[in-house]
Amino acid sequence: MPQQFTQATYHSLCNELALTDADFNQIIKQHGYPPFWSRPNTFESLVHIILEQQVSLASALSALNKLRERVQEITPACILLLTDAEMRECYCSRQKTAYIRYLAAAIISGQINLEGFEQMEDDAIRRQLTALKGIGNWTVDVYLMFALQHTDVFPVGDLAIVNAVKRLKGLPKETPKEELVMIAEQWRPYRTVASMLLWHYYLSDRKPKP
Incomplete structure (x- = not known):
C-alpha cells in the first residue's frame, strides 16, 4: 500500500519537514500551515x-x-x-x-x-x-x-512549484529542473507535503501587501 497523509497527520508532517529545512520553518512562521488541499477520487x-x-x-x-x-x-x-x-x-x-x-x-x-x-x-x-x-x-x-493523498510526489512540471523552489532557495531563473528534482530528494518521503508548503508560499507571496 502506498503511504498516504490525512488531515489528522498533515500538520505533524509539515512540522517534520520544518525541522529538516529551515526555509519550510520560515514559511510556517510567516504564513501558517498550508490549506489541506484535497479532492474526492472521482x-x-x-x-x-x-x-x-x-x-x-x-x-x-x-x-x-x-x-x-x-x-x-x-x-x-x-x-x-x-x-x-x-x-x-x-x-x-x-x-x-x-x-x-x-x-x-x-x-x-x-x-x-x-x-x-x-x-x-x-x-x-x-x-x-x-x-x-x-x-x-x-x-x-x-x-x-x-485525490489519493500519496505522500511522496514532486510535480516538477508545475510552474508555480518550480518558481517557488527557485525563489525560496535563491536560485537563478535558468536553474534546470534536474537540479530542482535533486533538491527535492532531501524532502523524501514527504515531497507531496513539501509541495503543499511550496504552493502555499507561492500563493501567499503573490497576495497584495496590506
Whole structure:
C-alpha cells in the first residue's frame, strides 16, 4: 500500500519537514500551515485536473461549473452523451473535449478503475493513466497528491512549484529542473507535503501587501 497523509497527520508532517529545512520553518512562521488541499477520487476530479492543464485555476473552475450545470452530475456516461457543441458551450476546447472523452470511455470499458487505484503504487497508476491521450505526468501528479493523498510526489512540471523552489532557495531563473528534482530528494518521503508548503508560499507571496 502506498503511504498516504490525512488531515489528522498533515500538520505533524509539515512540522517534520520544518525541522529538516529551515526555509519550510520560515514559511510556517510567516504564513501558517498550508490549506489541506484535497479532492474526492472521482471521474469529476480527474476532469477538473484535465481542465486545469495550461490555463488559470479560475478558467478551469468556470468550465467545470458549466459542465455541472449542463449534466448535474459529471459521470463518464453523462459526458459521452454531450455533443461537441455542448462541450464548447461549457468552455471545453476541442482538445480537452477529446481527452475527457478518452478518459470517460476508459472508465466505462473497465480499462481504468479509480477505486482500484486506492490500493496501487504510484508507478502502476502513472503507467495506466499516461497511456490515455491527454494525460501526462503533471495531471497524474496532481491526481496522486489531491485525490489519493500519496505522500511522496514532486510535480516538477508545475510552474508555480518550480518558481517557488527557485525563489525560496535563491536560485537563478535558468536553474534546470534536474537540479530542482535533486533538491527535492532531501524532502523524501514527504515531497507531496513539501509541495503543499511550496504552493502555499507561492500563493501567499503573490497576495497584495496590506
